[in-house]
Amino acid sequence: xxxxxxxxxxxxxxxxxxxxxxxxxxxxxxxxxxxxxxxxxxxxxxxxxxxxxxxxxxxxxxxxxxxxxxxxxxxxxxxxxxxxxxxxxxxxxxxxxxxxxxxxxxxxxxxxxxxxxxxxxxxxxxxxxxxxxxxxxxxxxxxxxxxxxxxxxxxxxxxxxxxxxxxxxxxxxxxxxxxxxxxxxxxxxxxxxxxxxxxxxxxxxxxxxxxxxxxxxxxxxxxxxxxxxxxxxxxxxxxxxxxxxxxxxxxxxxxxxxxxxxxxxxxxxxxxxxxxxxxxxxxxxxxxxxxxxxxxxxxxxxxxxxxxxxxxxxxxxxxxxxxxxxxxxxxxxxxxxxxxxxxxxxxxxxxxxxxxxxxxxxxxxxxxxxxxxxxxxxxxxxxxxxxxxxxxxxxxxxxxxx
Amino acid sequence: xxxxxxxxxxxxxxxxxxxxxxxxxxxxxxxxxxxxxxxxxxxxxxxxxxxxxxxxxxxxxxxxxxxxxxxxxxxxxxxxxxxxxxxxxxxxxxxxxxxxxxxxxxxxxxxxxxxxxxxxxxxxxxxxxxxxxxxxxxxxxxxxxxxxxxxxxxxxxxxxxxxxxxxxxxxxxxxxxxxxxxxxxxxxxxxxxxxxxxxxxxxxxxxxxxxxxxxxxxxxxxxxxxxxxxxxxxxxxxxxxxxxxxxxxxxxxxxxxxxxxxxxxxxxxxxxxxxxxxxxxxxxxxxxxxxxxxx
Numbered sequence: 001x002x003x004x005x006x007x008x009x010x011x012x013x014x015x016x017x018x019x020x021x022x023x024x025x026x027x028x029x030x031x032x033x034x035x036x037x038x039x040x041x042x043x044x045x046x047x048x049x050x051x052x053x054x055x056x057x058x059x060x061x062x063x064x065x066x067x068x069x070x071x072x073x074x075x076x077x078x079x080x081x082x083x084x085x086x087x088x089x090x091x092x093x094x095x096x097x098x099x100x101x102x103x104x105x106x107x108x109x110x111x112x113x114x115x116x117x118x119x120x121x122x123x124x125x126x127x128x129x130x131x132x133x134x135x136x137x138x139x140x141x142x143x144x145x146x147x148x149x150x151x152x153x154x155x156x157x158x159x160x161x162x163x164x165x166x167x168x169x170x171x172x173x174x175x176x177x178x179x180x181x182x183x184x185x186x187x188x189x190x191x192x193x194x195x196x197x198x199x200x201x202x203x204x205x206x207x208x209x210x211x212x213x214x215x216x217x218x219x220x221x222x223x224x225x226x227x228x229x230x231x232x233x234x235x236x237x238x239x240x241x242x243x244x245x246x247x248x249x250x251x252x253x254x255x256x257x258x259x260x261x262x263x264x265x266x267x268x269x270x271x272x273x274x275x276x277x278x279x280x281x282x283x284x285x286x287x288x289x290x291x292x293x294x295x296x297x298x299x300x301x302x303x304x305x306x307x308x309x310x311x312x313x314x315x316x317x318x319x320x321x322x323x324x325x326x327x328x329x330x331x332x333x334x335x336x337x338x339x340x341x342x343x344x345x346x347x348x349x350x351x352x353x354x355x356x357x358x359x360x361x362x363x364x365x366x367x368x369x370x371x372x373x374x375x376x377x378x379x380x381x382x383x384x385x386x387x388x389x390x391x392x393x394x395x396x397x398x399x400x401x402x
Numbered sequence: 403x404x405x406x407x408x409x410x411x412x413x414x415x416x417x418x419x420x421x422x423x424x425x426x427x428x429x430x431x432x433x434x435x436x437x438x439x440x441x442x443x444x445x446x447x448x449x450x451x452x453x454x455x456x457x458x459x460x461x462x463x464x465x466x467x468x469x470x471x472x473x474x475x476x477x478x479x480x481x482x483x484x485x486x487x488x489x490x491x492x493x494x495x496x497x498x499x500x501x502x503x504x505x506x507x508x509x510x511x512x513x514x515x516x517x518x519x520x521x522x523x524x525x526x527x528x529x530x531x532x533x534x535x536x537x538x539x540x541x542x543x544x545x546x547x548x549x550x551x552x553x554x555x556x557x558x559x560x561x562x563x564x565x566x567x568x569x570x571x572x573x574x575x576x577x578x579x580x581x582x583x584x585x586x587x588x589x590x591x592x593x594x595x596x597x598x599x600x601x602x603x604x605x606x607x608x609x610x611x612x613x614x615x616x617x618x619x620x621x622x623x624x625x626x627x628x629x630x631x632x633x634x635x636x637x638x639x640x641x642x643x644x645x646x647x648x649x650x651x652x653x654x655x656x657x658x659x660x661x662x663x664x665x666x667x668x669x670x671x672x673x674x675x676x677x678x679x680x681x682x683x684x685x686x687x688x689x690x691x692x693x694x695x696x697x
Contacts, residue, residue, distance in 0.1 A: 212481040215477075216483050216484070220450075220472055220501060
């Protein structure tokens with residue numbers, strides 16, 4: 001049996017046993033339900049067009065309401081129904097205010113000049129209020145350009161579009177750009193994977209040490225096979241769980257038509273995947289070594305606290321990179337193994353990294369993983385057969401016997 | 403042939419092994435005896451590369467042990483270790499595969515061992531659901547599933563009931579008869595005396611006595627002699643040279659004598675004085691030899 005065969009056997013056991021454990025299945029079902037629910041519930045709650053009841057007093061309201069209806073219809077897909085406005089005229093302002101007080105109308109419009117709301121709550125900031133503001137603006141504009149024969153519809157079309165084309169120094173068109181979204185989603189996924197699946201490795205190693213099966217295994221396997229197999233197995237299982245969750249999200253989004261699924265460039269996804277694997281590997285190997293130092297599962301979180309902190313700090317540092325992918329900090333963080341998995345995919349998504357920088361970052365990362373495997377492997381060796389209390393890193397390093 | 407030669411290992415200030423040497427031959431069973439902390443576990447771990455000795459060597463058939471050799475070794479550590487939530491049969495199949503068996507062979511062998519140890523009905527139960535004794539049986543099967551050429555067991559009998567002891571002893575005997583070299587540590591000296599051809603006694607990290615059990619006993623400088631003569635026979639005892647210790651209960655005399663004493667002349671003298679009801683001449687038990695060796 002070759003060394004890699006041993007590693008593969010360990011990985012396969014990890015996938016099989018962990019994959020059919022109740023805790024994994026429950027977490028999988030819950031994750032899928034939460035993701036599906038996150039898309040479905042808001043749609044169920046907000047399904048269909050709203051009907052707004054507008055109380056009117058005086059003249060001059062009609063053009064604003066008409067413009068508002070046109071604005072509401074602008075930018076909707078063919079099969080979508082726009083919001084509608086039910087107009088309820090009142091002879092006096094006092095009657096209109098009374099109707100507003102009694103919730104018979106959502107707002108009162110006076111002479112096309114003023115809106116009266118029931119209170120200054122959250123709804124006053126958005127919804128029909130914003131729409132009427134824009135509609136009133138378009139009516140004013142229409143009045144100004146009327147002498148040139150412009151129709152209200154033309155004015156509305158101009159106001160509801162984004163007339164300025166936006167581009168960057170590198171010349172690419174940012175219209176409809178989804179890359180910041182991809183970078184952001186990628187960053188979140190990376191963070192969840194590193195901490196979530198890293199914790200699996202951590203507790204898995206501690207459990208093997210705690211229930212002493214590790215001595216039986218190490219009588220046949222080398223420590224690198226055991227640690228490597230565990231990291232690989234958990235990585236594969238984590239990836240499966242992730243892909244399944246994403247697939248469910250994709251299907252739900254398609255079925256509900258909630259979001260338009262963008263055509264993501266394959267190269268961006270490949271880069272995301274590569275860094276996902278690299279990031280998971282470097283952290284997971286570290287968590288494996290930490291697990292070997294703990295004597296009990298309850299102690300594992302404490303032992304791994306420094307590494308978890310690095311992961312969290314790296315995550316927050318990456319938000320700066322989202323804002324400025326070519327800053328000196330972003331460049332430096334691309335070559336540090338604990339921040340690179342967050343930073344490089346973002347910079348790549350935002351076209352903020354040169355190809356040579358990217359290649360060098362991968363080389364540095366691979367070398368770091370190699371070094372990490374050796375360092376963590378030695379700590380793992382020194383710690384995993386020691387029982388009776390937490391092992392200090394220095395002791396584990398010095399007494400690494402295998 | 404497993405040979406441990408001049409093994410030394412220290413942990414900080416603690417001397418775990420100090421020039422420890424022993425050999426285990428194929429087809430033979432060696433009982434590894436020693437007080438707690440004498441270095442038995444450290445020596446056994448060295449066979450599997452679980453510790454690196456400061457000095458000395460462990461060889462298999464005259465050459466350093468390789469990873470491939472270890473695939474044909476079976477190990478039952480002192481601190482039992484199995485995956486608690488993994489099914490017994492799956493666990494054995496996995497461990498068999500780690501020792502180089504293909505999945506089908508490994509699964510078949512796992513099933514055979516579970517049957518042999520009376521666990522067929524529990525094959526698909528997680529190990530944590532089994533009783534302590536049954537977990538111990540699965541642990542033994544884990545060391546045997548790949549039919550190892552060398553079997554090393556650290557305290558395999560501890561915690562077993564008499565039926566468990568008998569089963570374990572039977573299995574070990576079978577393996578040795580099938581040609582495996584078997585090394586196990588134990589504090590149950592009578593059991594070792596009954597079961598093993600060879601023995602090694604370790605004290606403070608050093609093997610102080612080793613070899614064939616009968617030869618070791620024969621080499622002892624003392625013998626037990628128990629005599630009971632119908633009319634007392636006191637003068638036989640009082641005239642006997644080389645008595646180290648004597649105790650008389652009624653007409654029964656229990657003596658510890660020098661091994662050089664000619665027991666046939668004692669028997670003749672006893673016959674001359676009266677009717678012999680009891681005359682037992684024996685080497686010391688392994689327990690006595692052990693206590694003498696480690697004291």
